[in-house]
Amino acid sequence: MLIRIPPRSRCDSSEITPESVYLSRRRFMGAGAALLGSAALPVWAQAQAPASGYEGVEPGNPPGWFAQKLDGARWKAMEVAGESITPFQDASHYNNFYEFGPDKGDPAANAGGLPTEPWTVKIDGAVGKPGQYSLEDLVQPHTLEERIYRMRCVEAWSMVIPWLGFPLGDLLKRAEPSSKAKYVSFETLSDPEHMPGQKSRFGLIDWPYREGLRMDEAMNPLTILAVGMYGRVLPNQNGAPLRLVVPWKYGFKGIKSIVRISLVEEQPYTTWQNLAPNEYGFYANVNPQVDHPRWTQARERRLPSGLFSPNVRDTLMFNGYGDEVASLYQGMDLAKYY
Amino acid sequence: MIRQPLLRGGVFLAALIPPLVWFYQALSNALGPDPGKVLLDRLGQGALILLLLTLCLSPLQWATRWSGWAHIRRQLGLWTFAYACLHLVAYLLFVLGLDFTQLAVELRKRPYIIVGALAWSGLLALALTSNRASMRRLGARWKKLHRLVYAVLGLALLHMLWIVRSDIGLWLVYFSCGALLLALRLPPASRLLKKLRGTRPAPAQVSR
Ligand code: HEM
Numbered sequence: 001m002l003i004r005i006p007p008r009s010r011c012d013s014s015e016i017t018p019e020s021v022y023l024s025r026r027r028f029m030g031a032g033a034a035l036l037g038s039a040a041l042p043v044w045a046q047a048q049a050p051a052s053g054y055e056g057v058e059p060g061n062p063p064g065w066f067a068q069k070l071d072g073a074r075w076k077a078m079e080v081a082g083e084s085i086t087p088f089q090d091a092s093h094y095n096n097f098y099e100f101g102p103d104k105g106d107p108a109a110n111a112g113g114l115p116t117e118p119w120t121v122k123i124d125g126a127v128g129k130p131g132q133y134s135l136e137d138l139v140q141p142h143t144l145e146e147r148i149y150r151m152r153c154v155e156a157w158s159m160v161i162p163w164l165g166f167p168l169g170d171l172l173k174r175a176e177p178s179s180k181a182k183y184v185s186f187e188t189l190s191d192p193e194h195m196p197g198q199k200s201r202f203g204l205i206d207w208p209y210r211e212g213l214r215m216d217e218a219m220n221p222l223t224i225l226a227v228g229m230y231g232r233v234l235p236n237q238n239g240a241p242l243r244l245v246v247p248w249k250y251g252f253k254g255i256k257s258i259v260r261i262s263l264v265e266e267q268p269y270t271t272w273q274n275l276a277p278n279e280y281g282f283y284a285n286v287n288p289q290v291d292h293p294r295w296t297q298a299r300e301r302r303l304p305s306g307l308f309s310p311n312v313r314d315t316l317m318f319n320g321y322g323d324e325v326a327s328l329y330q331g332m333d334l335a336k337y338y
Numbered sequence: 339m340i341r342q343p344l345l346r347g348g349v350f351l352a353a354l355i356p357p358l359v360w361f362y363q364a365l366s367n368a369l370g371p372d373p374g375k376v377l378l379d380r381l382g383q384g385a386l387i388l389l390l391l392t393l394c395l396s397p398l399q400w401a402t403r404w405s406g407w408a409h410i411r412r413q414l415g416l417w418t419f420a421y422a423c424l425h426l427v428a429y430l431l432f433v434l435g436l437d438f439t440q441l442a443v444e445l446r447k448r449p450y451i452i453v454g455a456l457a458w459s460g461l462l463a464l465a466l467t468s469n470r471a472s473m474r475r476l477g478a479r480w481k482k483l484h485r486l487v488y489a490v491l492g493l494a495l496l497h498m499l500w501i502v503r504s505d506i507g508l509w510l511v512y513f514s515c516g517a518l519l520l521a522l523r524l525p526p527a528s529r530l531l532k533k534l535r536g537t538r539p540a541p542a543q544v545s546r
């Protein structure tokens with residue numbers, strides 16, 4: 001099911017924009033996007049000046065097919081009302097992407113050289129149409145949607161990021177999952193040549209990075225595969241050229257630079273859960289009531305958080321997406337399945 | 339009269355400048371979107387480095403004929419404590435947002451915070467008794483008390499180990515330095531160090 005009218009995510013009541021204002025704004029945005037689309041700008045100009053016009057966005061170096069997909073994109077298909085979007089500079093220079101090093105600045109410094117074009121993704125396991133697909137072919141049938149989501153890291157910081165992508169469920173359906181497909185397993189590229197973190201002799205992670213979702217989580221319309229953000233192609237440090245975004249789960253579930261998607265019968269191996277099972281669970285749903293052993297999950301630092309104006313706020317159950325996803329976990333003890 | 343004024347002044351400036359630079363960077367948005375966390379981490383690592391430097395002084399003194407090392411020991415120890423205090427303040431301000439009820443929870447539930455707090459308390463005890471009056475008052479017990487520094491080192495390393503996420507390389511560097519400095523204090527090693535000094539061609543007469 002594709003969401004036609006995107007549900008507005010829950011926020012503090014003081015932040016809620018009246019429905020009428022909200023809807024008319026969306027209509028306005030839609031009209032703006034349509035106008036831009038019909039303006040028949042040359043492809044390169046669209047790539048340089050994305051319709052969404054965020055400030056301080058470096059244009060990146062998108063492949064030809066991406067620029068074409070941008071033309072038909074549905075801008076602001078989903079928003080976070082009343083919360084401001086994290087500046088691009090911050091979202092692209094404060095990253096956990098351990099393939100490129102342990103510090104937050106390492107990915108931006110080291111990921112530039114990763115070749116992301118051409119890129120192929122292997123789809124296998126319990127599907128009717130397994131195969132090795134070029135990224136262009138994978139994305140081709142889908143309309144890119146701009147989804148503005150909260151991103152809550154398990155380390156208790158958070159951002160609001162405008163992703164460009166399409167529902168994972170739509171892609172999975174095309175692969176024709178069989179009745180044995182109970183979970184989806186994802187794998188990141190293994191490329192020590194370009195990923196210095198994979199070369200470290202003192203790394204604790206068993207590369208490649210792997211993540212997984214239950215089938216119903218994967219099919220939930222909120223779950224997307226992203227190829228861009230801030231109206232441009234994904235920067236390498238943010239997981240180019242293809243990454244997962246699951247907004248009600250901690251950020252580490254959002255596996256980056258995906259090369260393999262497998263449909264499987266058993267709950268798959270996931271990297272952090274395997275490294276420290278008492279700290280990271282398979283589900284990793286954002287949950288202010290279940291602490292990480294090393295820090296509280298009740299609150300978060302919304303970045304940017306100034307030195308003397310710390311932007312600390314309460315963390316929302318399911319990161320504020322409870323209306324859409326709470327039913328997936330009915331009857332489950334979320335303190336046990338964290 | 340202050341002995342070794344140049345050395346002392348140099349150490350003072352070298353220890354004072356980094357936090358000032360970091361603070362300035364944080365205020366001018368040069369530390370990214372989460373400057374508080376960056377300050378916290380740099381101050382924590384700074385405290386650990388200063389602690390290791392302090393522990394270098396005795397072996398250096400054994401191995402060389404120069405007595406100047408002893409003159410900066412108290413200062414380096416106090417800088418270690420100062421960095422640890424700033425680290426703690428950064429935690430209270432930027433991580434907890436001065437939410438002291440949450441501090442009580444953290445102190446009960448988080449092993450790495452407990453261990454950090456123990457290390458800090460150890461440094462506090464050492465700093466309070468670092469003056470000459472305490473030395474005189476405590477007599478022989480002073481030396482015993484100040485062996486606490488080894489426990490502080492162990493606790494600080496444990497504190498940091500608990501924080502390591504994906505790569506243990508940097509921690510291993512600190513750990514190796516700490517282990518080496520402790521090993522140098524074992525009698526066979528320290529004897530060797532002292533011999534090193536003895537066998538050097540001695541200058542005619544050292545007058546102090
Ligand atoms: C009450 C005392 C202390 C508290 C509450 C405290 C708290 C913290 C916190 C919250 C972190 C960051 C954890 C993270 O990355 O998630 C940290 C890191 C660290 N702390 Fe402490 N700490 C204390 C005392 C100390 C002391 C006494 C030392 C050293 C002498 C120290 C050395 C470090 C080091 C080396 C790090 C790692 C920094 C990095 O990852 O770059 N801490 N501490």
